Structures are given as structure tokens and as C-alpha cells.
Amino acid sequence: MPVTLELEHIAKMFPGTTALDGVSVRWEGGKIHALIGRNGAGKSTLVNILTGALAPTRGTIRLNGLPIVFRSPADARKAGIAAVHQELSLIPELSVAENIFLGRLPRRNGMIPCRVDWHRTNEQAEALLSRLQVRIDHTARAGSLPVAQQQLVEIAKAMADDPSVLLLDEPTSALAKQETDHVFSLLRVLAQRGVLLMYITHRLQEIARIADTVTALRDGTFVPTIPVAEASPETIVSMMFGQNIRFSRVVDHPASGIPILQVNALGRRGAFQDAAFTLYAGEILGVAGLLGSGRTSLLRAIAGADTPDTGTVVLDGTVLSVFSPEAMKQHGIVLTPENRKEEGLVQSLSVRANMCLASLERTAVHGMTTRLRERSVVAKIIRELDIAVPDPEAAVSSLSGGNQQKVVLGKWLNTRPRVMLFDEPTRGIDLKAKLQIFQLINRLSAQGIASIVVSSELEELMDICHRILVMKAGRITGTLDPTQSTLDELFGRCMQ
Ligand SMILES: Nc1ncnc2c1ncn2[C@@H]1O[C@H](COP(=O)(O)OP(=O)(O)OP(=O)(O)O)[C@@H](O)[C@H]1O
Ligand SMILES: [Mg+2]
Structure with a gap:
């Protein structure tokens, strides 16, 4: 008998928000079930309920027909439900084996019962990885692995207790297409063994490749599940949004031809070498390449987040000599980083505070800023970017992933930038929000603001850029x- 997971009328209210409003669905083991929905639709909330991190406001969960109530994530794990959460959670300084068994490292029997049994830890980690057909050294430091391998370790970690249900919240959002293949083959292995997989993604083209069924969350309720064979791309989009959204080339005017930024022979040891190009006012310049090709390092150097070893960055004919985010911000060069959780936002602060943090001088009078002044600035950005937030005073961490990304963009718009650097700006962003972000970049471009956009989704670069640079091995x-x-052609050039 395959494992079954049923939700009956599950609802979850947060103050000011109904995240889920009576969701009912039935999923079966041995299959991969895609779950889609726009940013803030409640997908991650559902994962949190199924893993015991949140209690539903009402409704019943049944596992193999029996109702279950979880008081903690440990309860859910015991019941055989595990999850890979939306953001990577490995501890970079620990080994792969330590990460896999974090919080439940095997103990040694004997006089001092709390001592960790390192031998068993390593042995079990190695056995688990080989059982899952994942070829990664269990003694490697997690932080030293490329993101794709870290993602595989996350899945291995979730599989450590042999769960019968595995929930995956956007496991490929940070991966390029080739790396995604590794994750997919692992998921297929698990499905073949009877595991029930629920797979959340915003990359709609993945669904046909990996899933057996598709279910959409819309306005807190489910749109009925359909088999993948019946799900054309148009059907999928209208399941999510209640309407079809057509995507075509967004950028609608040429770049100006007036040079604004010149990068000469820029390099940073071990990351990238000899980067040289000119960026024109209003130009949207794409950077394509595989993971590890040096795209992020290039952006970071231009933004002053890292100091280059060689070369120069010239803005309007002036050589910029100080490489710090502060100095670059003063010149109007700002970076939207790849990892919004750690580098883009202060999670414990409110949406308002995050949006004003980079431009306190703009809301300050005599060195003092007030909540009132900030609020009017923030209200304008929230409207402009269509950010779904019940109250600007809400902690930024309570926003869905896509809305958090818009807050990062809003933070920089507030500083009146001249050159905006975007590293994977649409990671975890739904189709509609993606279109909104592209339209925004296009509008900024029409005002003369230049952008450099790094994206693993090459289609996006084709839609939004005036010109695309291809990077390979630095x-x-x-x-x-x-x-x-x-x-x-673009794909071929990246692979060559
Ligand atoms: N702890 C919380 N407190 C208050 N509101 C919350 C909390 N967690 C989630 N929400 C709200 O619940 C709604 C659903 O959020 P959720 O993160 O589940 O969306 P999602 O479908 O995963 O979106 P995304 O695709 O952007 O990841 C959002 O409006 C969000 O702001
Ligand atoms: Mg989510």
C-alpha cells in the first residue's frame, strides 16, 4: 500500500493575514506532486504545518488514513515526515556528516553517555549518501561545497531518518539547469522507493520534467489537482493566477550609447580574471554562465563587497579607488545579492526599517529620522512594487520569499542609484512578480539607470537585456x- 497524505480543510491565520483558507487534498506515495502558487500563496506555511513547526488554526491532517497532530518538528519527524526548507540551512563550518545528523548525532555508550560517536556519525553519513547515490565526501566542510551539492546534502539530511514523506520547498531555486538534473535524479530514486514527494517550485518548466501531478494554491485554497500530462504551460499559469500571463521581451527601448561605467582588467584571485566591458547609461547588461563561472564575484567586486586584486572600475571618467559597499553606494552603485536572507535584509527588523536602512539620510532632518517620515516613503515603494504586506511594521521575516526580494529592491530604489547590480533577482519569484520586476528594471533603464543582471535562467536574460556577456571559468x-x-545559442555559448 502506498503511503497517503490527506489534508482536510486546513486553515492558518496570522494576524492580519489568512495564509491558508480551508485546503483539502490527497497525495500518494511513489509519486512526485508539484505544488505551485504565487508568492505568499501559503506554500511554505503548508510545509511548516506538515512538519509540526506551525499548528493549523483548524483542519485535519491524515497520514495513511489516521489523523495526526504534531506538537513539534520532532513529532513530525517521528511520524515520517521530513522537509527541505526554502532557504539553505547547512552550517558552513561543520562537515557534511555533522550537518546531516545535527541535533541527533549518534552517541557513544559507556561511562560518559553524552559523548558523540564520531566513528558511527561518519559511517552512517557515508552509508546514507551511498544509499541515495549521492557522491559527496562526508568529511568535507559544508561551506566548501558548491550550492548544488549543498542542496543534495540538505536532501540527504532530510532523508536521514528514512521518512515516507518528503516535502521540498524550492530546492532548485539557486541552481542552474545542469545542477538541477542531479537533484531530479535523486528525487526519482526516492519516488521509486515509494516515498511521497511534494515539490514546490516557481520554475514552471520543471513541472513537466519531474512531477506526476500538479496542485495549485490560490487565495489560500487549492485549485484541484491534475495529472501532469494534462497540464500545459498555459493551464499551469492560469491555475496559479486565475488568468494567463504572457511573457515576451520586456525591454522596449535601446540603451543610450553614453558610457557610464567602465570595467578594465578587473580580477580577483581564484574568482575571475581580466574582466573588461563598458556599461552605457540606461543599458541592461546580462551576465550568463554556469554556477562557479565567476558571475557573482564580478558583481561583488564592482559593488565593493570584495576588493579586486587587479584592474579598475571607472564611473563617469573617475577611477573609483575605494572598494567598499558604503563607498560604492555613495557613487550610486548598488547590489541586490543572490542570498537575500543573509546579505540583503536584516531579518529581525520590520519591512519599513529594512527599506530605509540604506538611505537614512534621505528621511532624516537634522540627523534625526522619524517613523512618520519613513512611513510615507515606504508606502510609496510598497505600492510601486506591489508588495504584499499587511503592515509595514511587520518583521521582514514574516513575508513570503518573493515579497522579501521586492523589499531588497525597494531598499535600493530609495538610495537613487545610477548603476544597479542584480544577482539572480528573480530567484523564488513568481511569474507575475517576475514580470513586475522586469518592468521596473525596464522603467529604470528608460530613466538612464544602468543595470547588470546575473541570472541562471537564460530565458530571462533574453527577455530583459540589451546585451549579454558570457562568462566561463572566471x-x-x-x-x-x-x-x-x-x-x-546562448545556452551553447555558456556550455562551450
Ligand atoms: N510567521 C508569520 N507571521 C505572519 N505572517 C506570516 C508568517 N508566515 C507567513 N506569513 C504570511 O502568510 C502568507 C503565506 O506565506 P508563505 O511564506 O507560506 O507563502 P509562499 O507561498 O511560500 O510564498 P513564496 O513563493 O514567496 O515563498 C504570506 O502573506 C505571509 O506574509
Ligand atoms: Mg515559500
Whole structure:
């Protein structure tokens, strides 16, 4: 008998928000069930309920027909439900084996019962990884692994107790297409063994590749589940939004031809070398490449987050000599980082505080800023970016992933930037929000603000860029005009 998971009328209210409003569905083991829905639809909330991190306001969960109530994540784990959460959670300084068994490291029997049995820890980690057909050294420091491998370790960690249900919340959002393949083959292995997999993604083209059924969350309730064979891309989009959203090339005007930023022979040891290009006012310049090709390091150096070893960055004919985020911000160069949770936001602060943090001087009078002044600035950005937040005083951590990303963008718009650097700006962002962000970049471009956009989703670069640089193994290997080339060409150039 395959394992079954049923939700009956599950609801979850937060102050000011109804995240889930009577959700009912039935999923079966041995299959991969895609769950989709726009940012804030309640997907992660559902994962948190199923793993015992949150209690539902009402409703029943049945596992193999029997109602279950979880008081803690440990309860859910015991019942055989595990999850890989939306953001990576490995501790970079610990080994792969330590991460896998974190909080439940095997103990040694004997006189001092609380001593960790390192031998068993390593042995069990190795056995688990080989059982899952994941080839990663269990003694490696987690932080030293590429993101794709870290993601596989996250899945292995969730599988350590042999759960019968595995919930995956956007496990591929940080991965490029080739790396995604590794995760997919692991998921298929698990499904073949009868595990019930629930798979959340915003990359709709993944659904046909990996899932057996699709279910959408809309306005807190489920749109009925359908088999993947019946789910055309249009059907999927209208399941999520209640309407179809068409995507085509967003950028609608040429770049100005007035140079604004010049990067000459820029390099940073071990990351990228010899980067040279000119960015024009109002230009949207894409950077394509595989994971590890040096895209992020290049952006970080230009933004002053890292100091380059060689080369110069010239803004309007002036060589910029100080490499710090502060100095670059003064010049109007700002970076939206790849990892919004750690580098883009202060999770414990409110939406308002996060949005004003980078531009306190703009709301201050005689060195003092007031909540009132900040509020009017913030209200404007919330409207402009269509951010779903019940109250700007809410902690930024309570926002859904996509809305958090918009707060990062809002923070920088407040500083009146001249050059905006975007590292994976649409990671974890739903189709509609993606379109809104692209339209925003396009509007900024029309005002003369230049952007450099790094994205693993090459289609996006084709839609939004005037010009695309291709990076490989730390070097810029070519340039491509998206109006004169195809997606396949771009993909080929990245792989070459
Ligand atoms: N701890 C919390 N306190 C208050 N509101 C919350 C909390 N957690 C989630 N919410 C709200 O519940 C709603 C659903 O959020 P959830 O994170 O489940 O969305 P999601 O579908 O996972 O979105 P995304 O695709 O952006 O990750 C959102 O409006 C969010 O702001
Ligand atoms: Mg989520």
C-alpha cells in the first residue's frame, strides 16, 4: 500500500493575514506532486504545518488514513515526515556528516553517555549518501561545497531518518539547469522507493520534467489537482493566477550609447580574471554562465563587497579607488545579492526599517529620522512594487520569499542609484512578480539607470537585456545580442 497524505480543510491565520483558507487534498506515495502558487500563496506555511513547526488554526491532517497532530518538528519527524526548507540551512563550518545528523548525532555508550560517536556519525553519513547515490565526501566542510551539492546534502539530511514523506520547498531555486538534473535524479530514486514527494517550485518548466501531478494554491485554497500530462504551460499559469500571463521581451527601448561605467582588467584571485566591458547609461547588461563561472564575484567586486586584486572600475571618467559597499553606494552603485536572507535584509527588523536602512539620510532632518517620515516613503515603494504586506511594521521575516526580494529592491530604489547590480533577482519569484520586476528594471533603464543582471535562467536574460556577456571559468568569453540570437545559442555559448 502506498503511503497517503490527506489534508482536510486546513486553515492558518496570522494576524492580519489568512495564509491558508480551508485546503483539502490527497497525495500518494511513489509519486512526485508539484505544488505551485504565487508568492505568499501559503506554500511554505503548508510545509511548516506538515512538519509540526506551525499548528493549523483548524483542519485535519491524515497520514495513511489516521489523523495526526504534531506538537513539534520532532513529532513530525517521528511520524515520517521530513522537509527541505526554502532557504539553505547547512552550517558552513561543520562537515557534511555533522550537518546531516545535527541535533541527533549518534552517541557513544559507556561511562560518559553524552559523548558523540564520531566513528558511527561518519559511517552512517557515508552509508546514507551511498544509499541515495549521492557522491559527496562526508568529511568535507559544508561551506566548501558548491550550492548544488549543498542542496543534495540538505536532501540527504532530510532523508536521514528514512521518512515516507518528503516535502521540498524550492530546492532548485539557486541552481542552474545542469545542477538541477542531479537533484531530479535523486528525487526519482526516492519516488521509486515509494516515498511521497511534494515539490514546490516557481520554475514552471520543471513541472513537466519531474512531477506526476500538479496542485495549485490560490487565495489560500487549492485549485484541484491534475495529472501532469494534462497540464500545459498555459493551464499551469492560469491555475496559479486565475488568468494567463504572457511573457515576451520586456525591454522596449535601446540603451543610450553614453558610457557610464567602465570595467578594465578587473580580477580577483581564484574568482575571475581580466574582466573588461563598458556599461552605457540606461543599458541592461546580462551576465550568463554556469554556477562557479565567476558571475557573482564580478558583481561583488564592482559593488565593493570584495576588493579586486587587479584592474579598475571607472564611473563617469573617475577611477573609483575605494572598494567598499558604503563607498560604492555613495557613487550610486548598488547590489541586490543572490542570498537575500543573509546579505540583503536584516531579518529581525520590520519591512519599513529594512527599506530605509540604506538611505537614512534621505528621511532624516537634522540627523534625526522619524517613523512618520519613513512611513510615507515606504508606502510609496510598497505600492510601486506591489508588495504584499499587511503592515509595514511587520518583521521582514514574516513575508513570503518573493515579497522579501521586492523589499531588497525597494531598499535600493530609495538610495537613487545610477548603476544597479542584480544577482539572480528573480530567484523564488513568481511569474507575475517576475514580470513586475522586469518592468521596473525596464522603467529604470528608460530613466538612464544602468543595470547588470546575473541570472541562471537564460530565458530571462533574453527577455530583459540589451546585451549579454558570457562568462566561463572566471573569464568573459563573449558578447551576444539577444535580438539577433536564440536561446539555444546562448545556452551553447555558456556550455562551450
Ligand atoms: N510567521 C508569520 N507571521 C505572519 N505572517 C506570516 C508568517 N508566515 C507567513 N506569513 C504570511 O502568510 C502568507 C503565506 O506565506 P508563505 O511564506 O507560506 O507563502 P509562499 O507561498 O511560500 O510564498 P513564496 O513563493 O514567496 O515563498 C504570506 O502573506 C505571509 O506574509
Ligand atoms: Mg515559500
